Ligand SMILES: Nc1ncnc2c1ncn2[C@@H]1O[C@H](COP(=O)(O)OP(=O)(O)O)[C@@H](O)[C@H]1O
């Protein structure tokens with residue numbers, strides 16, 4: 007699965023940018039503010055959701071323009087045999103919704119997910135290991151959701167029931183025990199489902215990471231689910247979770263929040279070859295660990311779906327030394343699949359194997375040459 011052609015019309019700072027991309031590595035190089043991340047964001051809108059910045063749709067229409075459009079031709083692995091799929095999305099200025107078209111027909115944004123699966127890494131994620139557990143939980147949930155679509159439903163039902171229970175406990179009047187118990191039952195059911203899906207994802211990903219070659223100069227992460235105290239997280243069973251919530255009412259009331267449950271789960275990551283916690287690793291090592299996780303996740307998706315997701319790696323070279331960069335490009339090239347990468351200079355990508363698409367981005371357009379049309 008790869009985007010063969012991509013076009014941005016009045017999207018962010020791109021009035022009209024057209025790119026022809028090969029099926030493998032695609033390099034976007036250009037100065038700060040030239041519009042590299044904007045191109046990745048445009049690609050990310052060809053999947054369900056709000057894109058890799060999580061920005062308001064309205065902010066993506068080029069200032070002064072009435073409507074922004076992103077469209078692309080998607081080719082499957084047997085590229086010659088099958089006709090490309092035309093994916094497109096349009097945003098009207100001032101609108102919070104987008105219109106999606108697949109092969110010329112109106113479609114829902116969710117339907118994009120049947121065609122295209124995308125994984126991305128942005129500089130905003132560089133501090134994932136040192137910041138709070140909530141960021142790692144979101145990361146974990148995004149990875150889980152990519153493999154188990156029902157995960158989002160259970161997560162939002164769990165959160166909604168927890169918010170209702172917290173409100174009830176915070177109320178000065180004594181809470182109706184039957185109502186509390188009903189909310190806790192909801193939390194227990196959906197919480198156990200959320201927890202089980204995370205455990206499945208983590209176990210499968212840990213196995214992929216463990217089997218990845220340690221010799222290619224890239225760190226191997228060892229991952230596990232941890233509880234709020236950093237110990238290995240046990241599975242939450244429905245009945246045990248309901249019991250824990252009931253037993254925790256008084257403490258939770260005093261704390262003003264729910265102190266126990268899968269919403270406290272953390273993703274623990276260790277640099278396996280050094281036995282060092284990711285949070286204590288150098289910035290470059292952390293970046294490499296994160297890249298290893300994303301690549302391993304891509305392998306899981308490829309195994310489940312039969313086709314590799316497209317990877318979007320923004321400012322991928324930042325923090326990586328030349329040896330690590332070369333190891334990364336090598337791994338990405340041998341892994342197969344399309345990978346869009348950005349960096350401020352083409353020289354950062356010298357070690358990218360020949361045959362890659364290289365595009366110079368300049369002030370909202372792409373230069374003539376490979377990949378531009
Ligand atoms: N809606 C918009 N209309 C026009 N320009 C925009 C819009 N949104 C962002 N920009 C511009 O896009 C540029 C940033 O592009 P970006 O892709 O993030 O740069 P980089 O190449 O460093 O990744 C900024 O100069 C910003 O002003």
Ligand SMILES: [Mg+2]
Pocket residue numbers: 042043044320
């Ligand atoms: Mg950028």
